[in-house]
Amino acid sequence: MLLKKSKIINFFETQVLRLVFPDNKTFPNQKRFRHFSNAVYTDNLQKKTQIKSQLNKQKFGGTTSSSTLRKKRYSRKMGNSNSAPPVEDVDKIKKDTKLPVQKIKTLWYRFNDLDKHKRGFLSREDLSGIPAFALNPLAERIIDLFLPPDGPQNCSFERFCFVLAHFQPTRPETEENDLNSAYHKAKLMFEVFDRDGNGQISMEEVLKTLRQMVGSNINDDQLAQIAKRVVYESVNDESRYSTNEMPSVEMDDFLKTMDLKTVEYKMSVKF
Structure with missing residues (x-):
């Protein structure tokens, strides 16, 4: 069994969207979402219905009809004293x-x-309390993008927008230093694997991330083979291999391995 890179990207993108838009009806381009695999995410309609019900109760309290929900959403947006961010924040x-x-x-x-x-601001508790995260094996890693372990543990609105800006569609006029460029989208993916933030992805980090994604459905030997294949596909310089340990994957290796056109497409959302 090999994990295709496009499926890893698609899985990551879908889970970030569940954080921002937990109601499936708000997902743009819904038809092109696919589950990572049966071993990673089970398409259980009952669980989805329960999660959606929990989200509605969390937002509005109790069970309500679709029309009532729409009215409450409209009322919330129009009547809330915080219905618009400060102008100076918007400009920045x-x-x-x-x-x-x-x-x-x-x-x-x-x-x-x-x-x-x-x-x-958003705390780790605010983010981890989202019901959809109950089915998300990479929940902690995604939350770390909003709340880096070595940084402040409160996510400002500015930080919230900074992370999600990576998911804007990449356009012909997009420059390489823009957050929605293929480079920065791939860099965000890299950070999910780079658990200690040292700028390299070690064999152990690949194993930990893959283990989170597949759970106990694959034994340790099979998972080790998959992790080695990931490293072999990423690091093509034979001089970096030794008999004792596998080399770490650096950002340049990661960029060469990833299909940037796929990254642009899969990590683009109209929200």
Whole structure:
């Protein structure tokens, strides 16, 4: 069994979307989402229904009809005193991320939904409490993108937008230093594997991430073979191999291995 890189990207993208847009109806391009594999994510309709019900209760309290939910969402957006982010924040975020103003406002609504205690930031508790994360084997790694372990443990709206700006569609006019460029999308993927943040992905880090993704459905020997294959496909320089240990994958190796066109397409979302 080999893990195709496009499936890894697709899985990562889908899980980040579950964080931002937990209601399946808000997923753009829904038809092109595919589960990583039966061993990673079980397509259980009952669980999805339960999660959606929990999300509705978490947002609005109790069970409500679709029309009532729409009215409450509209009321929340129009009547909330925090219905729009401060102008100065919008200007800075727009400059740093190149997100359109309307998208910034959309993310502002979601940010406030997640900020249950109305403190103006998101804690690890806020993010890990999302019901959809109960089925997400990479939940902690995704949360780490918003709350780096070695940084402040409160995610500001600016940080929230910074991470999600990577998922803007890559366009012909997109420059390499833009967050939605293929380079920065791949860099975000790299950070998911680079657990200690040292700029390299070790064999142990590949194993830990893959183990989280497949659970106990694959034995240790099979998983080790998959991890070695990942490293072999990434590091083509024979001088970096020794008899004692496998080489670490660096960012340049990762970029050469990834199909950047696939990265651009799979990690692009219209929100």
